[in-house]
Amino acid sequence: MTDFTELRRDSLARHLRKHLAGEVRFDVGSRRLYSTDASIYQIEPLGVILPKSAEDIVAAVQITAEMHVPITPRGGGTSLSGQSIGPGVVLDCSKYLNDVLDIDPIARTARVQPGVVLDAFNRALAPYNLLFGPEVSTSSRANLGGMMGNNSAGSRSIVYGKTIDHVRRLEVVLGDGSRASFGSVTPAEWDRRAEQRTLEGGIYRQVGEIVRRNREEIRRRFPRILRRVSGYNLDVIADGMDDNAVGLHQLLVGSEGTLAIVTEAELGLVAKPKARGLLVPQFSSLAAAMDAVAACLEYKPSAVEVMDHYLLELTAGNLALRETMKAIRGRPQAVLMVEFQGDEEKEVADRVEKLRRRLEGVNGLTASVPALDPSVRDPLWDLRKAGMPLLYGMRGDRKPVTFVEDCAVAPERLPEFIARFRETLRRHGTDGAFYGHASVGCLHIRPLMNLKDPDDVARMRRIAADVTDLVLEYGGSLSGEHGDGLARSEWNEKMFGPTVYQAFREVKAAFDPDGLLNPGKIVDAPRMTENLRYGPHYRPTELPVVFNYDKQEGFVRSVEMCNGNGACRKTQGGTMCPSFRATLDERDSTRGRANALRLAISGEQPLREMRSKWVRDIFDLCLMCKACKAECPSNVDVAKLKAEWLELIYQGRPRPLSHLLAAGLPTINRLGSPFSPLVNWLQNQRPLRWLLEKTAGIDRRRSLPSLHAGHFRRWFARHKPDAAAGRIGRVLLMDDCFTTYNEPAVGRAAVRVLERAGYAVELTNLHCCGRPALSKGFLRATRSLVQSQAPALARRVADGTPILGLEPSCLLTLSDEWTELAPGPDVQRIAAAAHLADGWLAKQVQEGRCALRLRPLEEKCVLHGHCHQKALVGVGGTAAALRLVPGLDVTVLDVGCCGMAGSFGYEKEHYDLSVKIAGLALLPALASVPESAVVAPGTSCRHQIKDLAGRRAHHPLEMLAAQLTPIGITTSTPSPPFR
Structure with a gap:
């Protein structure tokens, strides 16, 4: 393409901004962010467009065509083959073109824009008990436009087929900026449209002629298997012409944005199954798992997925999926996930059991675990969906690489094909990670390679050449669902032969005479080893870092x-x-x-x-x-x-005042506490709020936390322990800065509960855990803080005494950042001793180490977990602590982040976003339960809820403290509602 100077780039950007309502971004940051997707490739575009309407797409295509600039449509950027990157302008439809326009439950159809995410689409269909059949592993972010461009299929394609089987009509923009509507037409209508003297008319004329001329070669060269998405769908058009039911929309599906750009689609829907169940057979080898697939298929499952030991081992180390691995017994080399669906749970359970019995005694079977309950079944299914990105968590430069990861053959030939594939990899001195859709013969095999090594780049090409030979030998397809893109388009002439490949080129020319729609994909592609994200040219710099990596x-x-x-x-x-x-x-x-x-x-x-x-x-x-x-x-x-x-x-550079104030919060709180009445009065005065906003960037709309003269440490030094304190043991309570100076009532409640449970309470008396400083990146200062405090604290827990925290972000700093700032025996001992107080106490009660007499509370409460807590330890312990209260009905909210995030929500430049984040899910969830008590372990979360929802959120230990049975009372009477 033309070598653009900055002047011509600016001219293109000006033209686009003049005619588009959407965003036009030609800045260096946008260009670089859109230079990659989920593939191994990187191409920096000239700019990025985020259209707001079909009219924007029309204008963008017209302007780029006039200036001879390529345009590449993009959705979620989850392409594994490089389809959504290109050298011209990237058209990102995901931000604005994401509406479900219409749902017709009678006809079982829906109209959608291309940026609709699959999971969001299925949520919109749920009230009608309908869904979109193809389910890809990236369903939480995959756009329907991308699924159409890719002809995606997913796990359940043995039942639902591919995306092409569900597309009824496409509204598109052609290469000259004209609009067209493609759906099934009769032969007479095809001929009528072919008479038009427009680009659309020319497409009908030329495509019809191309297919008729090459019909026999198309039938000979296209593999007749369940999963083939390589090339253009000329086989579908040829079959449709024979059946008198054909449409160019079938050619556009799977065309990777090289023929037209979709602005709207009419999709067919299917009934949502009423019941689903899984059987998870586990095997001593991948070969044994493959051999068992045929037996599984006898029972008509909706999916048969396979995962090898690489994926299982990496799952065990993933924080979010670790619990799921309890369903995996021992250390199998491979597992199958066999899914059944139906109208009744009993029917599904019976089919799971029949298959379980059928597999008994099968060679290499080590275990077979049914998963019928959604709480067990759904996490296992999510484990499979996490496959590819999990594999990228492998340590080192040698990674499972996507370039021959999408081969498909007939399912009955899969075991032999997999064995031959593995032989091929070993012949080239490597191995691969194997997983994917065994039910339809499409496995995702990723050879382990280091693409920073020139020798491995050359090896990658040699492997690809050998694999294409193997796929042809087995009558398969080089791509079963991920498409051609930059990874496989180079091999299309070899896979389909010169005649069909030339037909592909003619189809491309008919739709896109100037070759500007996502060029280099499917036909006329660069070599697969060009444009690599990592390659011999890649030279990153190791910097003088503070954290341990x-x-x-x-x-x-x-x-x-x-x-x-x-x-x-x-x-x-x-x-x-x-x-x-x-x-x-x-x-x-x-x-x-x-x-x-x-x-x-x-x-x-x-x-x-x-x-x-x-x-x-x-x-x-x-x-x-x-x-x-x-x-x-x-x-x-x-x-x-x-x-x-x-x-x-900021090394050697001055910090903003907002950073200094955040990092200095412990000192500010300590110095301000004796003057708390004055401080609290001043911080509510409008002149001071204005001054803080101008000098420190603290938004005047945000309330500030109050200080207490009678802070927690002062109270603790004077308080008289409960008579039961020390009867069982001793604990160290982390007196964090927020609890100590801003919410001492939380600390007092914790001491009451712990002492009543039989524990003597001592305070850690840390100056600070370092959390405020860490939030602004004062890593060297925090490391010094850790090094100065860790030895003494480690000595205090050497006898097994636990450290219990009330503020999740502070307590978890001890077990997370401390271990990476100052790794060593002292910090490891501290990390092992650190627990959130509520979860630790619940465990002691559940395991019979202590007892806690609590009054019944016939009330509902909702629990909103702290983000750090959810990420590192989960909210299960907190929920268990609340459920110690007889009668208390606890609901754990799944509403994401509250948006406060410590100092983030106070800052003027972030306040509006903070409010918007809270409004996405948390505030609507709270509004839907006006009578429920609200519980939140995090001080930031409680502050946000008070500011934006006008409701008081309680710390879980405040709830427990309020329900403690008074000393001397032996009967438990219900307490009044907790508000």
């Missing part, structure tokens, strides 16, 4: 763990990523931040690049919630990386 084998590799899978773009379930959920903007995703850091450290001047405006803007809205540490399948910990980034960019 031994688990990831260095800071650089910690950054590189992001493979672009886009799990951080989900908008429901869990917490990751709060800022993206509020803005739906790529730069505000975990992926965007990890990408920005990787691009910065691989530049010629990494520190200068890290200090640049585009990198600062990308990190600015990170709340450091730690959700990505647990929920990112690759375990990318952006909270840790942001803290390191802040430390690096």
Whole structure:
């Protein structure tokens, strides 16, 4: 394409901004963020467009065509083959074009825009007991437009087929900017349209002629298997012409945005199954698992998925999935997940049991675990969906690479094919990770390679050449669902032969005469080893970091763990990523931040690049919630990386006042506490609020936490212990800065409960855990703080005494950041001793180590967990503590982040986003339960709930303390409602 100067780039941007209502971004940050997707490739575009309407797409295509600039449509950016990156303009439809326009439950159809996410679509269909059949593993962020471009299929394709089987009509923009509507037509209608003297008419004429001329070769060269998405769907058009029911929409599905750009689609829907169940057979070898697939298929399952030992081992180390691994017995080398669905639970359970009995005694079977309860079944299914990004969590530069990961053959030939595939890999000196859709003969096999090594790049090409030979031998397809893209398009002539390949080129020319729609995909592709994200050219810089990165084998590799899978773009379930959920903007995703850091450290001047405006803007809205540490399948910990980034960019440079105030919070609280009446009065005065906003950036709309002269430590020094204290043992209570000075009532409640349970309470008396300083990246200062306090604290817990915390962010700092700032025996001992007080106490009661007499409370309460708590230890312990209260009905909210995030929600530049995040799920959830008590372990969460919902949220130990049976009372009478 034309080598654009900055002047011509600016001219293109000006033209686009003049004619589009959507966003036009040609800044360096946007160009770099959109240079990658979930593939191994990287191509920086000229700019990015975020259209707001079909008219925007029309204008964008017309303007780019006039200036001879390629345009690449993009959805969630989850392409594994490089389909959604390109050298011209990237058209991101995910932010604004994401509406479900209409649902017709009678006809079982729906009209959608291309940016609708699959999970969101199915949520909209749920009230009608309908769903969209294809279910891909990236359903939480995959856009329907991308699924159509890719002809996606997913786990249940043995029942529902591929996306092409559910597309009824497509509204599109053609390469010249004209609009067209494609659906099934009769032969007469096809001929009528072919008479038009327009681009659309020419398409009908030429495609009809191409298919008729090449019909026999198409039938000979296209594999007749369940899963084939490579090339253009000329076989479907040929079959349709024979059946007098054909439409060009069938050609567009799977065309990867190379023929037209979809603006709207009419999709067919299916009935939602009333019951589902899983059987999880486990095997001593992958070969044994493959041999068992045929027996599984006899029982008509809706899916048969396979996972090998690589995936299972990495799952065991994933914080969010670790609990799920309890269903896996021992250390199998492979497991199958056989799913059944039906109209009745008993029917499904019977089929699961019949298969379980059928597999008894099968060679290599080590266990067979039914999973019928949704609480067990659904996490197991999620484990399979996490496959590819989990694999990228492998330590070191040798990773499972996506380039021959999508081969498909007939299911009955799969065991032999897999054995031959593994032989091929071993012949080339490597192995691979094997998982995928055994039910339809499509396995995702990822050879282990280091693409930073030129020898491995050459080896990758040799493996691909051998695998294409193997696939042809077995009558299969090089792609069963992931498409061609940059990874496989080069091989299409070999796979389909020169005649059919030339037909592909003619189809491309008919739709797109100038070759500007996503060029280089399917036909006329570059070599598969070009445009690599990592390659011999890649030279990242190791920087003088403070955190320990031994688990990831260095800071650089910690950054590189992001493979672009886009799990951080989900908008429901869990917490990751709060800022993206509020803005739906790529730069505000975990992926965007990890990408920005990787691009910065691989530049010629990494520190200068890290200090640049585009990198600062990308990190600015990170709340450091730690959700990505647990929920990112690759375990990318952006909270840790942001803290390191802040430390690096401010080395030898002055800090903003807001940073200094946040880090100095312990000292400010301690000095201000004696004057709390005056301080509390002053901070509510409008002139001071205005001054704080102007000088320190604290938004005047945000209330400030009150100080208490009678702070917790002062009260504790004077209080008389309960008569039961010390009867069982001793605990150290972490008197964090927030509990001590801002909410001493929480500390008093904790002491009452712990002493009544029989424990003598001592305070840790730490100056500070370092949490406020960490939030602004004062890593060296925090490390000194840890090193000065850890030895004495470690001695106090050497006898097994636990450290119990009330504020999750502070307590979990001891077990998380302390271990990575100052690793060593003292800190490890402290981390092992650190527990959240409520969860620890619940466990002691449940295991019979202590008793706690509590009055009944016939009331409902909702529990909102702290983000750090949810990421690192979960809220199960807190819920268990609340359920110690007889009669208390506890509901754990799944509403993500509250949006406060410590100092983040106080800052003027972040206040509006903080409020928006709370409004996504938390505030509506609270509004729906006006009569329920609200419980939140985190002080930031309680503050946000008070400010925005006008309701008091209680600490869980306050709830327990209020229900303690008074001393001397032997009968338990219900207490009044807790408000």
